[in-house]
Amino acid sequence: MSGDARISRVAVVGAGRVGTAVARTLVDAGYCVTLSGSGDPADLELLAAVVAPGAHVAWTADAVASADLVIVSIPLHRLPTLDPSLLHGKLVVDAMNYWPPVDGRLDEFEEAAGGSSVVVQRLLAGATVVKTFNHVGYHDLEVDRRPAGHPQRLGLAVAGDSPAAVASVAELIDRIGYDPVTLPSLTDGRSLQPGGVVFGARLTAAEITLAVTRSAHDAAA
Amino acid sequence: MSNQSTPAVRREPRVTDPAPDGVHFGIGTFAFQPQEPDGSPTPGPQVIRDVIEEAVAAEQAGLDSFGIAEHYRPGMMDSAAPVILGAIAARTSTLRVGTAVTVLSTQDPVRVYNDFATLDAASGGRAQLIVGRGSAIESFPLFGFDLSDYEQLFEEKLDLLMRLLREQPVTWSGRFRPPLVDQVLEPQISPGGVPVWVGVGGSPQSVMRAARFGLPLMLGLIGGTLEHFKPLTDLYRRSLDALQQTQQPVGMHVHGYIADTDEEALERFWPVWSGTMNAEAPKRGWAPYRRERYEAEAIGGALFVGSPETVARRVASAMQTLGATRFDFVAAASRMPHTEKRDSIERFGREVVPRVRQLLAASDSNAGWPDVR
Amino acid sequence: MELGIGAFGDANRDPATGTRTSEAQAIRNVVESIVVAEQAGLDWFGLGEHHTPEFPVSAAATVLAAAAARTSRIKLSSAVTVLSTDDPVRVYEQYSTVDAISNGRVEMIPGRGSSIESFPLFGYDLREYDQLFAEKLDLLLEVNRSPRVTWEGTTRPALHGEYVPPRAEHGPIPIWLGVGGNPGSVIRAAQLGLPMATGVLGGSAIRSSSNADLYRHAAEKFGNTPEQTLVMLGSPGFLMRDGKKARDAWWPHWHQFMKVVGEQRGFAPPTRDSYDRDTAPQGGLLIGSPEEIAERIILMHQHWGHVRQYLHIDMGGVPQKDLLHAIELFGTEVRPLVQRELGATPVDVLMGRRPAPLAASA
Numbered sequence: 018m019s020g021d022a023r024i025s026r027v028a029v030v031g032a033g034r035v036g037t038a039v040a041r042t043l044v045d046a047g048y049c050v051t052l053s054g055s056g057d058p059a060d061l062e063l064l065a066a067v068v069a070p071g072a073h074v075a076w077t078a079d080a081v082a083s084a085d086l087v088i089v090s091i092p093l094h095r096l097p098t099l100d101p102s103l104l105h106g107k108l109v110v111d112a113m114n115y116w117p118p119v120d121g122r123l124d125e126f127e128e129a130a131g132g133s134s135v136v137v138q139r140l141l142a143g144a145t146v147v148k149t150f151n152h153v154g155y156h157d158l159e160v161d162r163r164p165a166g167h168p169q170r171l172g173l174a175v176a177g178d179s180p181a182a183v184a185s186v187a188e189l190i191d192r193i194g195y196d197p198v199t200l201p202s203l204t205d206g207r208s209l210q211p212g213g214v215v216f217g218a219r220l221t222a223a224e225i226t227l228a229v230t231r232s233a234h235d236a237a238a
Numbered sequence: 239m240s241n242q243s244t245p246a247v248r249r250e251p252r253v254t255d256p257a258p259d260g261v262h263f264g265i266g267t268f269a270f271q272p273q274e275p276d277g278s279p280t281p282g283p284q285v286i287r288d289v290i291e292e293a294v295a296a297e298q299a300g301l302d303s304f305g306i307a308e309h310y311r312p313g314m315m316d317s318a319a320p321v322i323l324g325a326i327a328a329r330t331s332t333l334r335v336g337t338a339v340t341v342l343s344t345q346d347p348v349r350v351y352n353d354f355a356t357l358d359a360a361s362g363g364r365a366q367l368i369v370g371r372g373s374a375i376e377s378f379p380l381f382g383f384d385l386s387d388y389e390q391l392f393e394e395k396l397d398l399l400m401r402l403l404r405e406q407p408v409t410w411s412g413r414f415r416p417p418l419v420d421q422v423l424e425p426q427i428s429p430g431g432v433p434v435w436v437g438v439g440g441s442p443q444s445v446m447r448a449a450r451f452g453l454p455l456m457l458g459l460i461g462g463t464l465e466h467f468k469p470l471t472d473l474y475r476r477s478l479d480a481l482q483q484t485q486q487p488v489g490m491h492v493h494g495y496i497a498d499t500d501e502e503a504l505e506r507f508w509p510v511w512s513g514t515m516n517a518e519a520p521k522r523g524w525a526p527y528r529r530e531r532y533e534a535e536a537i538g539g540a541l542f543v544g545s546p547e548t549v550a551r552r553v554a555s556a557m558q559t560l561g562a563t564r565f566d567f568v569a570a571a572s573r574m575p576h577t578e579k580r581d582s583i584e585r586f587g588r589e590v591v592p593r594v595r596q597l598l599a600a601s602d603s604n605a606g607w608p609d610v611r
Numbered sequence: 612m613e614l615g616i617g618a619f620g621d622a623n624r625d626p627a628t629g630t631r632t633s634e635a636q637a638i639r640n641v642v643e644s645i646v647v648a649e650q651a652g653l654d655w656f657g658l659g660e661h662h663t664p665e666f667p668v669s670a671a672a673t674v675l676a677a678a679a680a681r682t683s684r685i686k687l688s689s690a691v692t693v694l695s696t697d698d699p700v701r702v703y704e705q706y707s708t709v710d711a712i713s714n715g716r717v718e719m720i721p722g723r724g725s726s727i728e729s730f731p732l733f734g735y736d737l738r739e740y741d742q743l744f745a746e747k748l749d750l751l752l753e754v755n756r757s758p759r760v761t762w763e764g765t766t767r768p769a770l771h772g773e774y775v776p777p778r779a780e781h782g783p784i785p786i787w788l789g790v791g792g793n794p795g796s797v798i799r800a801a802q803l804g805l806p807m808a809t810g811v812l813g814g815s816a817i818r819s820s821s822n823a824d825l826y827r828h829a830a831e832k833f834g835n836t837p838e839q840t841l842v843m844l845g846s847p848g849f850l851m852r853d854g855k856k857a858r859d860a861w862w863p864h865w866h867q868f869m870k871v872v873g874e875q876r877g878f879a880p881p882t883r884d885s886y887d888r889d890t891a892p893q894g895g896l897l898i899g900s901p902e903e904i905a906e907r908i909i910l911m912h913q914h915w916g917h918v919r920q921y922l923h924i925d926m927g928g929v930p931q932k933d934l935l936h937a938i939e940l941f942g943t944e945v946r947p948l949v950q951r952e953l954g955a956t957p958v959d960v961l962m963g964r965r966p967a968p969l970a971a972s973a
């Protein structure tokens with residue numbers, strides 16, 4: 018069962034722009050991080066050593082097997098190349114966005130009224146999916162970190178259907194340098210994705226809460 | 239399939255041309271249609287003529303190169319960069335004429351060869367290319383390519399282009415273009431005669447690809463801080479070593495604006511830059527671009543905005559941080575009216591670059607620069 | 612009547628000296644020829660596309676752009692664009708960009724071209740030539756007419772209203788259909804409502820002028836306007852002040868050029884006899900003194916009724932300085948003689964186009 022246990026080992030699947038930035042922040046925060054790509058980890062060794070020093074590399078299956086948390090940061094159209102059975106029973110962060118300029122047109126995501134992570138959760142049926150990191154640009158992720166209590170500390174939204182899973186991920190977000198703003202369902206995660214109210218904005222936790230509440234209110238009105 | 243396999247080990251004495259004292263300063267431009275003072279857009283064909291004048295001004299201001307981007311949308315006039323560069327070549331005599339970037343993924347490398355070898359001939363050996371995957375919004379549907387082939391398209395086409403530029407006749411086959419059998423392309427140029435740089439955003443895979451091909455690296459700075467790019471240049475250099483490739487130069491492609499004082503530059507550039515960012519925002523689903531963010535980026539981030547002295551100091555320190563020997567400035571976001579853009583290019587050439595050269599020469603930390611000359 | 616020059620960007624060996632200009636120099640020579648043609652008062656310059664060591668101009672639009680930046684009045688055209696193996700979208704983008712650079716001085720002649728080396732190069736099958744050309748011409752005309760095109764065919768991916776920039780400033784770019792001598796192609800030009808560009812490549816200057824009659828009859832049948840129904844003619848040509856010297860000087864170049872072409876296509880090289888006949892007062896090769904050539908063009912006009920005559924001038928390694936001299940004679944001496952007889956109405960006016968404004972920038 019994923020959720021309440023404290024996270025210490027993290028697998029980051031997809032060592033691209035987002036994956037390597039996330040890995041660096043996690044290493045800095047003291048996590049044990051393993052990066053994996055679509056193929057042989059040997060191909061990633063130099064990359065990890067230089068761009069994400071301190072992170073390990075492994076085959077995806079191995080990295081995931083020993084992880085408390087799996088962060089998936091591959092292009093969404095590549096998701097079908099990731100074997101869902103590997104993630105069975107795992108706590109999974111979906112950092113991906115549906116980005117037609119890169120992904121092309123994907124009908125199931127075009128029509129995803131509940132947001133892209135709801136579709137991801139359906140595709141990874143055995144996993145517990147939490148949505149975060151989606152609204153921050155990879156190049157801002159490290160720059161914007163602040164210690165707890167800093168007056169300009171920014172927020173990162175964390176959305177998911179499982180309160181325990183959301184809480185575990187929220188704790189990690191706090192540890193890497195952001196105030197977590199938890200949202201009680203994956204559907205609420207729509208605010209985090211392209212077109213959502215906090216996408217690409219660098220906001221404090223209070224501002225995120227305000228923006229999300231306002232947009233929910235506008236939608237209801 | 240004969241592509242993918244060979245490019246890694248070929249060594250090449252020199253694929254970029256040296257600039258004075260080994261440091262190269264250029265201009266990058268997008269042929270945007272700006273607004274005239276009365277609010278109407280400058281007519282598109284006039285924008286193209288203005289770009290040519292800006293390139294002439296760049297040469298007169300002592301700059302080394304001028305690069306044009308590639309887009310296919312209303313409001314942007316750079317769909318046929320080599321053609322505009324042909325005109326620029328005819329009006330200049332020392333300026334290197336190139337692209338920033340050529341969206342190689344949706345081009346035919348044979349035509350790219352034809353265009354740039356022709357440009358090289360017309361310009362007396364001044365053609366250059368920066369090739370990239372591009373941001374794939376318009377050119378994929380327009381030329382009928384599938385976005386799911388994004389990576390493979392670029393890989394295969396870069397492989398073919400480099401072969402065409404290095405050795406002919408060429409026999410080649412791949413997925414995305416009909417095969418070539420013992421083909422010689424015209425006009426002939428000397429091997430490596432048209433330098434090719436690989437344009438990269440922030441993706442480590444792209445950096446490693448550039449290393450694998452043994453090509454110089456052009457980093458497009460679009461956000462974040464310079465420290466963020468440092469690991470990428472390290473990765474690039476170490477990858478070159480690991481692959482036993484010759485070390486190659488690193489360049490940076492940066493947006494900015496210059497005025498008499500920092501305050502004036504910040505104020506005048508704010509509406510232009512926030513306008514650019516906010517024009518993209520709805521399409522890409524970004525939140526509105528805010529002033530605080532702008533200031534942070536303009537003071538310590540990827541935007542180079544300020545007085546000539548401020549910008550010069552930042553350029554020098556950025557080049558040292560990244561070990562870069564080439565700096566391409568996108569003046570005034572290519573968005574301001576022609577005269578202001580031209581002024582900004584001139585100020586960069588006349589006021590910033592000489593000062594940067596001074597700062598670089600004065601600095602001891604030069605010693606640590608990679609030997610890429 | 613407008614007069615112009617056609618060029619291929621010749622890098623052939625000069626048979627007299629045995630030397631060959633570099634391919635890069637051949638490209639720079641074209642730009643220089645265009646500048647000189649404008650100075651000599653000529654109206655038009657057309658540049659061909661080839662992919663051979665003899666004719667290395669593989670990206671004509673880029674060369675025309677270089678010339679556009681150094682001229683302000685002369686019309687610039689492809690002659691011809693090998694459309695069958697190109698992408699009409701890119702072709703339009705390139706020529707509309709030259710149009711912007713030149714302040715609206717661009718024209719295009721899509722056609723088969725005389726050579727076929729681009730087919731294997733771009734992976735096309737020559738057997739599909741007709742379909743390739745028909746489809747691509749259709750798309751080029753569409754893209755020239757409207758900025759967003761919805762189109763489907765078999766020779767290029769479909770378009771669903773994508774924008775094709777930059778748009779030419781003065782409306783559609785004039786497109787002449789390049790026609791060899793095939794009557795079917797002549798009728799197609801009329802059917803498409805396009806002006807026709809054709810050539811006389813030797814033999815008699817007037818024999819094949821029946822194609823012009825055919826074109827006009829067909830145009831009438833299709834209900835085309837006089838503005839659409841125009842003929843331009845290209846002929847191999849060369850001038851020196853002394854006509855006989857010109858014919859003697861040109862002969863070895865022509866012989867060499869035709870010998871190479873003949874070997875590729877299986878015909879015998881010309882003999883000096885046939886050459887003398889073709890350069891005589893009714894012949895199709897316009898080689899001679901300015902007066903002789905002016906007379907020939909006036910004679911041809913009686914049969915062809917054409918509105919523009921151009922000389923194809925750079926074949927077989929003729930030294931650049933001789934070419935430039937010939938261009939000068941053609942502009943400064945032949946043009947006034949011809950226009951005194953046939954008038955000087957610009958083709959733009961005949962087409963119902965506003966003449967392009969003079970460039971301010973060049």
Ligand SMILES: NC(=O)c1ccc[n+]([C@@H]2O[C@H](COP(=O)([O-])OP(=O)(O)OC[C@H]3O[C@@H](n4cnc5c(N)ncnc54)[C@H](OP(=O)(O)O)[C@@H]3O)[C@@H](O)[C@H]2O)c1
Pocket residue numbers: 030031032033034035036053054055056077090091092093095098099112113114115116150151152153154155156441442443
């Ligand atoms: N860029 C941003 O600022 C940003 C911000 C938030 C969210 N996002 C989202 O995050 C995701 C990743 O974006 P990115 O910019 O990091 O992309 P990227 O730089 O292209 O990297 C994606 C990485 O995924 C790897 N990959 C692909 N299929 C894989 C598989 N089956 N298993 C393991 N690795 C695989 C690729 O490596 P190989 O195929 O070579 O192994 C590549 O390294 C996207 O959905 C994007 O929308 C991006």
